[in-house]
Amino acid sequence: MTQFDRNGSCCCCSTAVEPNRRGFTGSLIAWLLGVVALIPGIGSGLAAMLSPLASKSRGGLRVRLTSLDNLPADGTPRKFPVVAEKINAWTTSREPVGAVYLRKTGDHQVEALHVVCPHAGCSVEYKPAEGGRKAQFFCPCHLANFSLSGKRLDAVSPSPRDMDSLEVEIAENGDVWVVFQNFQLGIASKTPMA
Numbered sequence: 001m002t003q004f005d006r007n008g009s010c011c012c013c014s015t016a017v018e019p020n021r022r023g024f025t026g027s028l029i030a031w032l033l034g035v036v037a038l039i040p041g042i043g044s045g046l047a048a049m050l051s052p053l054a055s056k057s058r059g060g061l062r063v064r065l066t067s068l069d070n071l072p073a074d075g076t077p078r079k080f081p082v083v084a085e086k087i088n089a090w091t092t093s094r095e096p097v098g099a100v101y102l103r104k105t106g107d108h109q110v111e112a113l114h115v116v117c118p119h120a121g122c123s124v125e126y127k128p129a130e131g132g133r134k135a136q137f138f139c140p141c142h143l144a145n146f147s148l149s150g151k152r153l154d155a156v157s158p159s160p161r162d163m164d165s166l167e168v169e170i171a172e173n174g175d176v177w178v179v180f181q182n183f184q185l186g187i188a189s190k191t192p193m194a
Contacts, residue, residue: 059192060166060181065102068174071110076135077103077126077148079115082180100166100178101126101137103148112166112178113150117141119159121185137163160188 065080072078082098099115101124117124122141129135136153137146145153150163167179184191 060179061097062169062177062179064175064177065100066176068104068108068110068170068176071102071104071176073104075103075105075148076128077101077113077137079126082178098180098182099123100180102168102176102178108170110168110170110176111149112168113137114164114166114180114183116164116182116185117144117159118161118164118183118185118190119144119157124163160186161190164190 061082061084063082063084065082066078070078078101080100080102081096082100083094084097086093086095101113101115103111105111115124116122117139119139120141122139124137124139124146127133127136127138135148137148137150138144139146139159142158144157144159146159146163147153150165152159152162164183166181169177169179171177182193184193
């Protein structure tokens with residue numbers, strides 16, 4: 001029978017032997033540290049999957065932008081930033097993800113247009129009526145003009161389609177909600193980005 005001294009050395013041959021419990025304890029600690037290291041990644045992955053930005057159930061991010069009372073009754077468009085909550089493993093922040101033009105088209109009707117030009121992604125500007133010209137939207141990148149409803153006004157416009165409209169919902173209390181999403185640029189069809 002082999003005997004060991006207090007240091008784990010064999011009494012007959014002076015060979016050090018590592019007790020099994022040290023190996024087991026080391027393996028257990030390594031496993032626990034691995035699990036703890038995964039928790040932030042799992043948490044942020046779940047948060048990203050459940051975040052409104054990743055939600056495909058409605059085809060976009062449903063966001064409250066304003067109320068009917070804040071929109072001019074004469075149909076003049078107003079630009080509103082779209083801000084979304086971004087969650088990672090440690091913090092929650094609110095970040096801009098785009099912008100939308102809203103305009104009243106009736107007492108309880110609102111039209112929403114994406115501010116990004118479908119041609120090359122430039123930001124479309126609102127130009128009020130001036131010198132006999134009607135109010136319109138204007139893309140400074142390729143000098144294209146769009147009506148207030150987003151239709152192309154130039155017969156030879158480089159824009160492959162009209163401005164992108166967005167779904168609008170008006171709550172009973174007058175809050176204006178928009179389903180915001182981005183669309184592919186430079187193509188004729190209004191195709192949501194993946």
